[in-house]
Amino acid sequence: MANPPSPLLLALREGTHASHKRLEQRLPFFSEHFDLNAYRQLLAAYLGFHAPLELALADHQPTQRHKAPALRHDLRALGLSDAELAALPLCGTLPAIDDEASALGVMYVLEGSTLGGQVLKRAMAERLGIDSDSGAAFLDVYGPLTGAHWRSFLDRLAQAALGTAAEARTVQAAISTFDCFEQWLAARRVLAH
Numbered sequence: 001m002a003n004p005p006s007p008l009l010l011a012l013r014e015g016t017h018a019s020h021k022r023l024e025q026r027l028p029f030f031s032e033h034f035d036l037n038a039y040r041q042l043l044a045a046y047l048g049f050h051a052p053l054e055l056a057l058a059d060h061q062p063t064q065r066h067k068a069p070a071l072r073h074d075l076r077a078l079g080l081s082d083a084e085l086a087a088l089p090l091c092g093t094l095p096a097i098d099d100e101a102s103a104l105g106v107m108y109v110l111e112g113s114t115l116g117g118q119v120l121k122r123a124m125a126e127r128l129g130i131d132s133d134s135g136a137a138f139l140d141v142y143g144p145l146t147g148a149h150w151r152s153f154l155d156r157l158a159q160a161a162l163g164t165a166a167e168a169r170t171v172q173a174a175i176s177t178f179d180c181f182e183q184w185l186a187a188r189r190v191l192a193h
C-alpha cells in the first residue's frame with residue numbers, strides 16, 4: 001500500500017495547485033487546431049527550459065533523471081537536424097537552486113510532470129498518431145517505471161527532514177518552477193492563450 005502523503009508533499013500540492021491548473025489550461029495539447037507542427041514547436045520550447053534547468057540542478061542533484069535527451073530524440077524524430085537542435089533558444093530565467101531544499105522543489109515539478117505525461121501520451125497517440133519512436137518519448141520518459149520512480153521520489157521527499165524554513169523554500173522553488181516555465185512558454189508563443 002502507498003504511504004500516507006508526507007507534510008512536505010501536502011504543502012507542495014497545496015502550494016502549486018493553482019499554478020498547475022493554470023498551466024494545464026494554457027497548454028495547447030487539447031486545443032482544436034493543435035497539430036504536429038504546433039507539437040514540434042511546443043517540444044522545442046520544452047527543451048529550451050529542461051536542458052538548462054537540468055544542468056543547473058546537476059550541482060545539487062548529481063543523480064537526477066534527465067529528460068532533455070528524450071526531448072532531443074523526439075525533436076530529431078520530428079525532423080530537426082542536429083544544427084537546428086543546437087540553435088534552439090534556451091530559457092535564461094530559471095528558478096533559483098541554492099540548496100537541497102530548493103532542488104527538491106524543482107524536482108517535484110519535473111518528476112510530477114511524468115504523471116500528466118501518461119495522460120498526454122495516450123491523447124497524442126490518438127490525435128497525432130505518434131509514439132515513443134516518432135516524437136512522444138518525452139511524454140512517457142520512464143515508461144513502465146513511471147509509478148515506481150514517482151514513489152521513490154516521494155520517499156525521498158518524506159525522508160528529507162528539512163525543517164520548516166527549508167520546507168517553505170521547497171514549496172517556493174516549486175511554484176517558481178511552474179511560473180518560470182509558463183512565462184518561458186508564453187514568450188516562445190506556444191501556449192493556447
Ligand code: HEM
Nearest residue numbers: 013023024027029108109110111112113115116117119181
Ligand atoms: C495538459 C498538460 C497536463 C495535464 C493534462 C496534466 C495532468 C496531470 C494529472 C492527471 C496528474 C495527476 C496524476 C496522478 O495523480 O496520477 C498530474 C500531476 C502532476 N503534474 Fe501535471 N499535467 C499537465 C502538465 C503538467 C506540467 C507541464 C507540469 C510541470 C512542468 C506538471 C506537473 C505535475 C506535478 C508536479 C504533478 C504531481 C502532483 C502530485 O501528485 O503531487 N503537469 N498532472
